[in-house]
Amino acid sequence: MDQFITAFLKGASEKNFQQLAMEFLPQYSALISKSGGMLSPETLSAIHYALQEGRLSDVMNQIQEAISAAENAVLEVAVIGESGTGKSSFINALRGLGHEEAESADVGTVETTMYKTPYQHPKYPNVIFWDLPGTGTPNFHTDTYLDRVGFANYDFFIIISSSRFSVNDALLAQKIKDAGKKFYFVRTKVDSDLYSEERTRPRTFRKEQVLQRIRDYCLSNLTDIGVSEPRIFLISNFDLDAFDFPKLEETLLKELPGHKRHMFALLLPNISDASIELKKHFLQEKICLEALKSGAMSFIPFMPFISGFDLPQQEQCLKDYRSYFGLDDKSIEEIAERLETPLEDIKGQLKCLDFWSFVKDDSIIARARSAGEAFCSVKGGLGSSVVQALKVYYMRTQFLNVVVEDAKHLLRKMETVNIA
Ligand SMILES: Nc1nc2c(ncn2[C@@H]2O[C@H](COP(=O)(O)OP(=O)(O)OP(=O)(O)O)[C@@H](O)[C@H]2O)c(=O)[nH]1
Ligand SMILES: [Mg+2]
Structure with missing residues (x-):
C-alpha cells in the first residue's frame, strides 16, 4: 500500500x-x-x-x-456446552489467561458453570465471552433457552463438546440458525484422544487417521441428529496452535461484520x-x-x-x-x-x-x-x-x-x- x-x-x-x-x-x-x-x-x-x-x-x-x-465495536460471544467439556478453558484461552490467574473463568472437574457468566477480555473491555449453562443441565428447554440467555446480543455461538454432540445441541443449533445467528461446533480435548489412542495402539497409531475418525464421527453424529453440513473444529485448549483452532479463527474473522473484525483479530x-x-x-x-x-x-x-x-x-x-x-x-x-x-x-x-x-x-x-x-x-x-x-x-x-x-x-x- x-x-x-x-x-x-x-x-x-x-x-x-x-x-x-x-x-x-x-x-x-x-x-x-x-x-x-x-x-x-x-x-x-x-x-x-x-x-x-x-x-x-x-x-x-x-x-x-x-x-x-x-x-468502538462491541463483541459478545456465547460459549455453550455440557459440564466439563472445556467451556471455561476455551474462554480463558481466548482471553489469554492461565487458569490460575485471578480473573480467569473457573476450571474444574465438578460442574462449575451453573449460570450464565460474563467474562470481559482483560485488554479489550468491549469484548465479552459468556459462559452459558450447558444443554445437558436439568433446566435446559430448547424452546425457552435462547430467550432466557438473551440470544439477540451475541455475535455468534460456540457449541462445545468433548465427546459426542447431543440432540439438544442440534436443536439449539437449529434455533440459533432460525434466529439468524451463526454457530460453530467445537470438539475439545483432541489431545487426550490422541494420547489415549497412542497408548492403546502404539504400533498402528497414526495421528491424522485418529483426527479424521473424530471428525467423521462428529459429522455423522450431527447429521444423524439433524444438523445439515455442520462445521466442526477439533481443538485442544492446551495447545491452540495445533489442530483446527487457526482455522476456527480464520472462519470467525471472515464471517464477522467488517467493523468487528479488527477488534477480534487484536x-x-x-x-x-x-x-x-x-x-x-x-x-x-x-x-x-x-x-x-x-x-x-x-x-x-x-x-x-x-x-x-x-x-x-x-x-x-x-x-x-x-x-x-x-x-x-x-x-x-x-x-x-x-x-x-x-x-x-x-x-x-x-x-x-x-x-x-x-x-x-x-x-x-x-x-x-x-x-x-x-x-x-x-x-x-x-x-x-x-x-x-x-x-x-x-x-x-x-x-x-x-x-x-x-x-x-x-x-x-x-x-x-x-x-x-
Ligand atoms: N486434555 C484436555 N483437557 C481439557 C481441555 N479443555 C478442558 N480440559 C479439562 O477439562 C476439565 C473441565 O474443563 P472446564 O473448562 O472447567 O469445563 P467447563 O465446560 O467449563 O465445565 P463446567 O464449568 O463444569 O460446565 C478441566 O480439568 C480442564 O483442564 C482440552 O482441550 N484438553
Ligand atoms: Mg466452566
Missing part, C-alpha cells in the same frame, strides 16, 4: 481521480488479510466512488467513520508466526487508512492544518502495538519468569522497548521527506501537512515491523520451554 499512498498524493494533486479509484480496490485487497479487513463492502464502494468523483471530504469521512466503528492469542502475521495485517490496514485519511485532508481547502508529529501520541501507539502482541511490561515479566531468565536479559533482546531509537532513526524522516517532496513540488505550500502524515505513516509501519519481529522472537523462545 506504500505505493498507493504515494499514488494517492500524486493523483490527488493532479486531480487524476479516475485513475486513483481504479488503483484503489486492487491495492486495498492486496493489503487486507485473507480474512477480510475492517471496511464493509458498502464502505469500500462508497470510498471508491468518492475517490472516482474527487469528493475527498467524503473519502475522509468514510474512513474516519469506519475506524471509529472498528475501535484479541487473538499470538500462538504462531501465522497468527502474528494475521494481526499485523489488520494493523497495517489501519495505518494505511489513517494515512489515506490524512492525505485526503491535506487536499481539502480550509481544513485545519493536521496536528504535527505529536511524540506522546506516537509513544502511545508503540505501547498499544506492544500490548496487542503481548509485549507490554506485565507480559514481558511473565515471559521472563516462564523462561527462568532475568528480566533484563529478555528486555535486552527486544528492540521495541526503546521508543527514542525510533525517534532518532533518521531514515524514517528521510523517507517521509523524499516521498513528500515529490508531492510538494507539484502542490507547493500545503506540502508540510503531507510530510507530517507521511512521517506518522512510516513511523507506525516501523513500530509494527519491529514489534512483530520481537513477538516472533519471544514466541520461538517460549516454544523451546514448551517442548522441554
Whole structure:
C-alpha cells in the first residue's frame, strides 16, 4: 500500500481521480488479510466512488467513520456446552489467561458453570465471552433457552463438546440458525484422544487417521441428529496452535461484520508466526487508512492544518502495538519468569522497548521527506501537512515491523520451554 499512498498524493494533486479509484480496490485487497479487513463492502464502494468523483471530504469521512466503528465495536460471544467439556478453558484461552490467574473463568472437574457468566477480555473491555449453562443441565428447554440467555446480543455461538454432540445441541443449533445467528461446533480435548489412542495402539497409531475418525464421527453424529453440513473444529485448549483452532479463527474473522473484525483479530492469542502475521495485517490496514485519511485532508481547502508529529501520541501507539502482541511490561515479566531468565536479559533482546531509537532513526524522516517532496513540488505550500502524515505513516509501519519481529522472537523462545 506504500505505493498507493504515494499514488494517492500524486493523483490527488493532479486531480487524476479516475485513475486513483481504479488503483484503489486492487491495492486495498492486496493489503487486507485473507480474512477480510475492517471496511464493509458498502464502505469500500462508497470510498471508491468518492475517490472516482474527487469528493475527498467524503473519502475522509468514510474512513474516519469506519475506524471509529472498528475501535468502538462491541463483541459478545456465547460459549455453550455440557459440564466439563472445556467451556471455561476455551474462554480463558481466548482471553489469554492461565487458569490460575485471578480473573480467569473457573476450571474444574465438578460442574462449575451453573449460570450464565460474563467474562470481559482483560485488554479489550468491549469484548465479552459468556459462559452459558450447558444443554445437558436439568433446566435446559430448547424452546425457552435462547430467550432466557438473551440470544439477540451475541455475535455468534460456540457449541462445545468433548465427546459426542447431543440432540439438544442440534436443536439449539437449529434455533440459533432460525434466529439468524451463526454457530460453530467445537470438539475439545483432541489431545487426550490422541494420547489415549497412542497408548492403546502404539504400533498402528497414526495421528491424522485418529483426527479424521473424530471428525467423521462428529459429522455423522450431527447429521444423524439433524444438523445439515455442520462445521466442526477439533481443538485442544492446551495447545491452540495445533489442530483446527487457526482455522476456527480464520472462519470467525471472515464471517464477522467488517467493523468487528479488527477488534477480534487484536484479541487473538499470538500462538504462531501465522497468527502474528494475521494481526499485523489488520494493523497495517489501519495505518494505511489513517494515512489515506490524512492525505485526503491535506487536499481539502480550509481544513485545519493536521496536528504535527505529536511524540506522546506516537509513544502511545508503540505501547498499544506492544500490548496487542503481548509485549507490554506485565507480559514481558511473565515471559521472563516462564523462561527462568532475568528480566533484563529478555528486555535486552527486544528492540521495541526503546521508543527514542525510533525517534532518532533518521531514515524514517528521510523517507517521509523524499516521498513528500515529490508531492510538494507539484502542490507547493500545503506540502508540510503531507510530510507530517507521511512521517506518522512510516513511523507506525516501523513500530509494527519491529514489534512483530520481537513477538516472533519471544514466541520461538517460549516454544523451546514448551517442548522441554
Ligand atoms: N486434555 C484436555 N483437557 C481439557 C481441555 N479443555 C478442558 N480440559 C479439562 O477439562 C476439565 C473441565 O474443563 P472446564 O473448562 O472447567 O469445563 P467447563 O465446560 O467449563 O465445565 P463446567 O464449568 O463444569 O460446565 C478441566 O480439568 C480442564 O483442564 C482440552 O482441550 N484438553
Ligand atoms: Mg466452566
